[in-house]
Every structure is written in C-alpha cells, then in structure tokens.
Amino acid sequence: MLSAEAITKTYRGGGGRIVAVDRVSLALPCGSRVGLVGPSGAGKSTLVQVMAMLLAPDSGSVTIDGDRVRTWGVRCSRELRHRVQLIFQAPRMSVDPRLRVGAVILEPLAASGILPSGADERSALLQTWATRVGLTSDLLERFPHEVSEGQLQRACLARALVVTPRYLICDELSSMLDVSTQAALLEVIGEIQGERELGVLLITHDRVLADAWCQEIADIRQLSARGEPEEAASSDTTPARTAGARRRLAARYSDAEPDSR
C-alpha cells in the first residue's frame, strides 16, 4: 500500500501563498487501478509528486508498504524511490534530449549504479523492455527529437518500469497522444499490473477513460479533510493564485462562478 496522509503543500508566489493541496489523503493498494480526477489546478500533480517523493510536503506523511518516508527528493533512498515511479504528461519535456532513446530507458539504472556491466546483458535488458512497450530496435538508436510523441512516451513507460516499481503513477500520460497509443500504453500497464501486483494511479481529465480502466475513482476535491474546496467551484479557471485575486476575477466574469462561501 502506498498511502498519503493529510498532505498539505503550499507554494509561494504571485504575491501570496497558494495552498495547492490541503490535508489530502489517498491510498493506493498493491495491484489496484485507481483513477484520480479533478479539474485543472485542484492539486492532482502536486499530490502525486509528493507521493513519488519528488516534493516535500509542508505537513502530512507518505508511507510505502509500511515504510514511512522521512526524506524527500535526492536525499531519499534510491531503494524507496524505485518503488514508486511517475510518468508525466509531456514525454519530450521529461527526457534528456542528449540521450538516445535506449539510454533514456536505462537511465534510472545507470543513475543508481545498478546497470548490468556486461554489454550483452544490457542490450538484452533493453530489448526486453523495448519489445514490451512496442518499440522497435532501430528507434532505440535515435535521439528523442527523432521519434514521435507516442514513441517517446512508450520509452518513458519502459524507463519507469525498468526499476520494477511497486507503484506506478501516470500523470495525464496520454492526453497528448492518439487513442491507439493510449490504448497500447494502458494495455502494457494493465498486463504488468496483473503480473506483479503493481498499484497504478491514473490521473486523467478523461472521465470516460477513468471509468473504463480504473477499479476505483477518487476525486481530489473529496479527498481533503477540509471538505469541498472553494477553488473547485468552477473548473474554468487556472490554479487559484490567491483567494483575493480569484474573487476579484470572479466578480468581473459571468463564467467564473463566484466562490460559494
């Protein structure tokens, strides 16, 4: 079980403090497929970055299979970080443009010093994952700018899976991809989820996709201890800057509904 308890995360900026997530709790059991939905700006990405140990929360706790996370970011142990992997929305912005696609896939192993030393072993490992995600070997020799968005996202999936995580978090993994590539990626994730009891958290705007693929769906607006947040009253808004700015904007616009309080 990967669980987040009462996570609060605040950003500074725009002349004030922005509470991105406020006492939010979420549990992802092993072998489950959970969907996380909610409008833009509701704090979904912040929450999962905390759950993936990339971002330290202001308060609250994250526990992975009973081990409480005490340090965050690079100070967190590799073993712990490998247990939770994250895939982002924009593959092109989440790979090193100087690495060939093959090196992108093996990067987490290289960075952790656990890359197999033999060349044959390395290429066999790479081949296994490339085949699994549907990449042909000629693509592994290319640079990210020489492959399509969908092909690169397949590589990002392989990169996440190569460290054999217990939990996989997909942050809008397919919103920029065509439906067939989306289906292909979800097929691979579904297979591995079944094989090794992988817990999968799928963040998506696509309610139809969440309904079709996930066993359980959580709306971030209902996970907060403070109840329905005022910011979520209208989804036609960017992340709330400060409550004051929101109210001022709302007062001027018919479509930005005034805060319910």
Place this chain on the structure above:
Amino acid sequence: MTGLLEVEDLSVGFRTERGVVQALSEANLTVAAGDLLLVVGESGSGKTVLAHSLLSLLPRNVNVTGYVRLRGQDLLGLSPRELRHVRSRRMALIPQSPASSLNPVRKLGGQLLEAARARGLSEPAARARLAELLCELGLDFEFVGGRYIHQLSGGMQQRIVNAMALVGEPDVVIADEPTSGLDTALVDTTAAQLLSISARGAALLVITHDLRLAERLGGRLALLYASRIVEIGPTKLFFKAPSHPYGRELLRALPEREGKSIPGLSPELTALPGHCAFADRCPDSFDRCVESLPDLYPVRDGVAARCFVHAER
C-alpha cells in the same frame, strides 16, 4: 458547390539528414463557405503540416508541390506582402496553446489592438470592433486589455486568441489542436466557441487528435494516416460506421468502446511503403494491399476511403 478553399494534390516533404520526411502526400480537399472540416489523425500523420502549408508557415527545408487556392487565388506562390494580407484578413490561425502564442510581458490590450490594426482597422475602429467581439465572447475589453495573459484562466485565454483570429473577419479559420491539455469543462467551452465561429459563416478547419471533440463538432471529417487522407466524409457517418480499417481500429481503441490498441507502429515518414501504409497493421489486408497504393474510392453518401475493399464498387 464552388470551393472557397481548394487544396489540390498537395504534397509536403522536409529535407532532413535522415532523408526526405514525407509529411503530406497528395492531399485533396474542398471547403465551401460556412463548412466545418475536421482534420483528424495521430501525431505525425500530417495534420498540422496541412494546416501550416495553407498559411505558408512551413520552414525553409521544405518541398511543396500542388495547389492551395482561396477563392481561385493560388496561395503557394504569393509574395511576403500578399501573404501578410491573406494571413491577416482572409485566413486566420487559432494557435495550439494560447498562453505561449502571446507575448507574456505585454498587456493584452496592446497585443489585441496590434492584431486588429494589422487587419487594416483604424485605432478607434479597432477598439470598437474588439470591444464588440470580446463582449460576444463574454469578456470586457477594458478589463482584459489591462492584464497579462497569465492573469487569465485557460478559458479566457482561449477566447482572447479566438477574438484575435476573428477580428479581421476571415473567410477561413484554422484551429490547431484547440483542446490539447484542457480539462473536460474547458473542452466543452471550446467546442461551443468553435461552433459559434462556424455559425458566423467562416469556413472552419479544426485540426485535432481528439476524437470526442470531433464527434461533438460534427461537419465533415478527413482522417489522415501516414501523410495521406485515408477517409473523408460526414463526421456522423464516420463515428457510426467508419469505412477505412484504420478508422475502424482507431474507434475501437476508444476507452468507451473496446480500448483495444492497434498492433505495431505507424510507418516511418522517411520510408513510406509504395503500397497501402496501413497494410502491415490491418487485420483485413490481402495481397493487393501490399502490392499497390489504393486510391480514395467512393463508398456511399459522400464518403470516400483509401482502401481496396471499396475498389470494386
């Protein structure tokens, strides 16, 4: 029906180190005033290149053959001066991401006025026109004019670029991936705005990979695969019963249908086969499919599909 915009045998290739990337092959399209045409395909299928070639926005390492005519005038051989006129007053592009298409360090008022002035309006006329347009879109010119783009919500940003595109009363409006990265509520708003643009009488071309948006918008749909139009016809018929196997498999991949992916990858644009580009992934392919290239064959009710299954009719 006379075409307002006619695309004839349009091919676009990029010269690169890896050889020529054939991004668009022999595209033929006719769009009449008030038409709504959706250009649908996965990334790399040629849809954005099609949009950009209509406006001569392609980079220099490009080979373009064929014709693009707007009310009979060929657009591909225009001088920069003539092009500026076409782009500002006759054909407008609604760019893919509003926030990154506007200057982040200038207030919106100046940018909106600049766009309106470029379309030949005097300063007072430009102000009046913008105020009217923005009002129709539910925004106040004085208010948004004093802000920067990041101070507006995604929906408002979208309306700003819509207003910029509409201010010159263009004959053709091209919207490039209008919903990528937007949440469901914003997709609804954007779809409604696109339909209102179409209702104003301009021909509207929507480039998208979002099949649900396409289904909602209606009109006609051209499906691209590996640089070619493989199916074209009324959007409603496409969603009911696609005529090309690629269209059929693509719809099956929708999560609300079967969520089943199409095996394999689309072919490399540097090495497109001389036969049907979908043959390798097609469950119904037969000998002929890997021998020669199918034409767009008429199927029924204005539908045409590039598949030998329809060749005998």
